[in-house]
Amino acid sequence: MDRVTGQAMNRGNHGMGLNSDRRERHLHDQEVFHTLLRDHDRIQREVTNLPNGIRATTTSDDPEIVKLLHDHVPAMHHRLEENFGLRFWDPAFVEIFANRDKVHMEVTLLPNGVLVEETSDDPNVVLLIQAHGEMINGFVKEGFAAAERQGVLPANYKRVSTRA
Numbered sequence: 001m002d003r004v005t006g007q008a009m010n011r012g013n014h015g016m017g018l019n020s021d022r023r024e025r026h027l028h029d030q031e032v033f034h035t036l037l038r039d040h041d042r043i044q045r046e047v048t049n050l051p052n053g054i055r056a057t058t059t060s061d062d063p064e065i066v067k068l069l070h071d072h073v074p075a076m077h078h079r080l081e082e083n084f085g086l087r088f089w090d091p092a093f094v095e096i097f098a099n100r101d102k103v104h105m106e107v108t109l110l111p112n113g114v115l116v117e118e119t120s121d122d123p124n125v126v127l128l129i130q131a132h133g134e135m136i137n138g139f140v141k142e143g144f145a146a147a148e149r150q151g152v153l154p155a156n157y158k159r160v161s162t163r164a
């Protein structure tokens, strides 16, 4: 069991099982975000809250880290679209996947990082998107120490999932 994702790779994911293609992809994604967490002090991030979500710029002076950001963010966007979840022990992540149909994510690769606009027409999902932006701030600030804690959902956020 991976501590950060809570994915039990050999026993499947909530009983659904991961075929070998998905297992390979998850192992790759995991290696990427573990490296981002390890090298968190080489990453800069600025987040602006918008009325309907966030605009976040995440950058690095290190071209190897830029490559990992260019891998991670589109990979996570894709996982959201296809509902290939992770971190099932963390309600903040369960909720983002449960609301994926209401999350619009626009990713722009920059020469030194990524620009992401994540928005929703649903005010409840806007709260969740902003909380996620904060969580990633924590990953960038503290690395693994932050990734081992659950994300904080705002008190006025209404959960939609019954799984967490």
Ligand code: HEM
Pocket (backbone or CB within 6 Å): 004, 005, 033, 034, 036, 037, 040, 043, 054, 056, 057, 058, 072, 073, 076, 077, 080, 086, 087, 096, 114, 116, 118, 132, 133, 136, 139, 140, 143, 147
């Ligand atoms: C230092 C470490 C990390 C960095 C720099 C990073 C960066 C990012 C960025 C830039 C986004 C786009 C949304 C935004 O900008 O707010 C994102 C989304 C995402 N990341 Fe990461 N990430 C890190 C660690 C992780 C970890 C540890 C996980 C899971 C175990 C993860 C899972 C996701 C998921 C599922 C999304 C898409 C949903 C969302 O927008 O929140 N990331 N990440």
